[in-house]
Amino acid sequence: MRKKIIAANWKMNMTCGEAASYLEIFLRELGTDGEKVEVVIVPPFTAIQKVSELLSTAQSVKVGAQNMYFEKSGAFTGEVSAAMLRELFVRYVVLGHSERRTIFGETDEVVNRKTHAAHEAVLKPIVCIGETLAERDGGKVEEVLDRQIRGSLAGLSAKELTETVLAYEPVWAIGTGRTATPQQAQDAHAFIRKTLANVWDVPTADKVRIQYGGSVKPENAALLMGQADIDGALVGGASLDPRAFAQIVKQSASE
Ligand code: PGA
Numbered sequence: 001m002r003k004k005i006i007a008a009n010w011k012m013n014m015t016c017g018e019a020a021s022y023l024e025i026f027l028r029e030l031g032t033d034g035e036k037v038e039v040v041i042v043p044p045f046t047a048i049q050k051v052s053e054l055l056s057t058a059q060s061v062k063v064g065a066q067n068m069y070f071e072k073s074g075a076f077t078g079e080v081s082a083a084m085l086r087e088l089f090v091r092y093v094v095l096g097h098s099e100r101r102t103i104f105g106e107t108d109e110v111v112n113r114k115t116h117a118a119h120e121a122v123l124k125p126i127v128c129i130g131e132t133l134a135e136r137d138g139g140k141v142e143e144v145l146d147r148q149i150r151g152s153l154a155g156l157s158a159k160e161l162t163e164t165v166l167a168y169e170p171v172w173a174i175g176t177g178r179t180a181t182p183q184q185a186q187d188a189h190a191f192i193r194k195t196l197a198n199v200w201d202v203p204t205a206d207k208v209r210i211q212y213g214g215s216v217k218p219e220n221a222a223l224l225m226g227q228a229d230i231d232g233a234l235v236g237g238a239s240l241d242p243r244a245f246a247q248i249v250k251q252s253a254s255e
Contacts, residue, residue, distance in 0.1 A: 002209050004225065005165055005232035006249050007040040007064060007126065008239030009094060009213075014043055016050040022242045023054045027061070029246035034060040036253040037232070040092050040126075042066055045080060052089040064092035064126065067100060070110070070117040082121030093118050094126045094234070096152055098171045101128075108151025115152060119160045126165040126211070126234065127152050129192070133172035142191055149195050158200050162207040167234040168192060173214025175237055182223045182230075185212045189229035218247035225255040 014022065023041075030039070042064035043051045052063050069079035085093060095118065096111035111127060118125040129148040131141045145168075156164065168188050173180050180188070189210050196205035212224050213234030224230055233252065239245045 002207065002231045004037040004252050004255070005040065005209050005211060006037055006252050007042055007092070007094075007211065007232070007234050008245050009042045009066065009097070009234055009236050010044060010047075010239060011066070011099070011236060012044055013240055014047050016047050019043055019047045019051050020054060023051065026242035026246055027058055029243055030061075030249060033246075033250045033253045034058075037249060038062065039249055040064045042092070042094055048085070048088045048090060056089075062091045063089060064094060065090050066094050066097070068093050068095075068114060068118065068123075070113040072117075082117050082123050086121055086123060090123065092124045092126055092165070094128065094167070096148075097128045098130060098169055098174060102171075108148055111152040112154050115164065116155065119156070119163070124163050124165065126167050128167045128169050128213070128234070130167075130169040130171055130174075130214070136170065136172065141188060145188065145192055146195055149192065150199065153199075158204040161196065161200055161204055165209045165211060165232075166192060167211040167213050169213035169234060175215070177215050179215040179217075179220050179224075180212070182227050185224055186227035186229055189227065193229055216248060218244050218251065221248045221251040222255060225252045 039061045041051055055061050065085045068082050069076055072081055095114045100106045115125045131144040135144050170180050192210055193205050196208055209231035211232040211234045212230050216233045216235045217238040
């Protein structure tokens with residue numbers, strides 16, 4: 001059984017003060033439902049320490065980061081390392097989000113180096129993949145996913161792969177209000193798992209958790225989370241509202 005993992009990707013939102021008010025409401029709304037799934041709050045770097053402090057007594061809610069650099073230290077202005085995140089009790093790191101890929105030019109090769117660096121530092125990567133609308137319309141979904149999987153995850157051991165979370169995020173569904181249908185998402189997830197089985201093996205692929213991301217909200221979470229190969233959600237916009245995010249977690253916990 002794969003334990004579902006629901007992550008709140010706050011993107012470039014939330015000051016430390018806003019994060020504190022958010023968590024007060026979120027933890028109250030969540031109650032004990034958070035224990036049935038893994039919940040990860042992914043704040044901007046500047047709020048990580050505050051969020052870690054506030055979650056130190058909330059066993060079931062973990063902290064993630066939105067990005068990191070693959071080098072250990074040095075002259076890399078503006079970057080942070082895996083060890084710096086670990087020091088702040090960060091457990092997960094989102095890598096290769098489509099905004100990183102399209103706005104900041106990250107390639108599969110860069111994402112791959114970051115994925116290896118995260119594992120070396122015992123940080124669990126959440127590696128994002130997904131096609132654009134033009135690629136979907138051009139019938140290239142499988143080709144794109146295959147390339148991103150092989151490129152971003154190259155050289156991972158079977159053990160490392162099982163400690164990696166994948167996030168299937170069709171770019172056309174991110175922040176657009178246009179969600180993939182449960183069937184479209186399930187088809188992509190099944191293809192991703194089949195590809196993992198081809199590159200590694202079936203038992204390993206069966207252990208990997210694959211999140212869906214792209215306009216997940218309380219109204220569509222249950223149907224999406226009920227699909228066989230969907231093991232959680234990476235939530236952007238709706239995760240900025242503590243009540244909506246708690247609802248999404250609760251829906252997922254009952255699937
Ligand atoms: P969205 O973002 O939920 O606002 O579509 C998802 C993401 O980018 O991770």
